[in-house]
Amino acid sequence: MSKDKREMLAGYVDGELPENERLAFEKELSENEELRAELEEFMTLKEMTGIMSYADLPDEVWENYWQSLYKKMERGFGWILFSIGAIGLLFYGLFQFISELFYNPSVPILVKIAVTVLALGAVILLVSFSRERLFAYKHDRYKEVKK
């Protein structure tokens, strides 16, 4: 079927064709059995969906919509501030800890070595796990399969 006819069929079903196009399409319809069958199929579909509408929510949900949204905004802002503060404190604590560890002569050399090795191990593990997860995700042939 030509592109024009497809578009006209859709427009005809929805009553969107101007008068002259509608008349031309009806003439085409009277001569084209395939087109009539498609029209019938589409009209049935339109009739079926015509008896349905999307569900709505109870009135009290709509009444509390703004309040609920405002709380989300407030909490979002709270989380941003909390995260900035926490990250700042974390870096400050880490800086203090490293300074204390390496510049304080009273800390035994064994502790300094152990902490360095521990940190190095943690970094290697983190990189290794991340790489593995990334590799698994990229090569998962079934990631689009619905479970």
Added chain:
Amino acid sequence: MCTDRALIMDIQSGDKKALGMLVDKHKKTAFRIALGLVGNKDDAYDISQEACLRVYRSANTYDNSQPFMPWFYRIISNLSKTWLAKRSRRENKMVDVDDASFLLIDSTNPEDTMVKKETAAYVRNALLKLDYEDREIITLQHFRNMSYDEIADLLDIPKGTVMSRLYYARKKLATIMRSYYEQR
């Protein structure tokens, strides 16, 4: 009554009351669009709220020379797509296909309610099997009752494209529906 553009301009200057007014005006539309796209009431509610938050956060990127609704629709549509991608990965969360809370039947006559309920269940299932783009165009035309001009404006596509997309989407929906009926 303030226009959407006037409200957005107020939001750009940090006016939360304007956001409240804009939300009040469009919350149901946002929910219904999202519901049509994701097929789940709870998620549609969350998406509609997240879309309103994005309007607030991204108000400064809004081009005041353009109408508000297509911009807002793109936000809802992008959020819905992201949500659907997440759902296809986890897929444990079921859509409301069978509990009739997604599509309702407009009927007060108990005699034909049973038949209509069954039809509604088939339509729900068939809709959720469509590609995103097909479901989108069907939702806007069949369930939001939007004209072709309105859909073209909303999706920023020519009217002819609306017509051909509708044609193909209906073809696919009809094929899916037919296979359901044949299985009965």
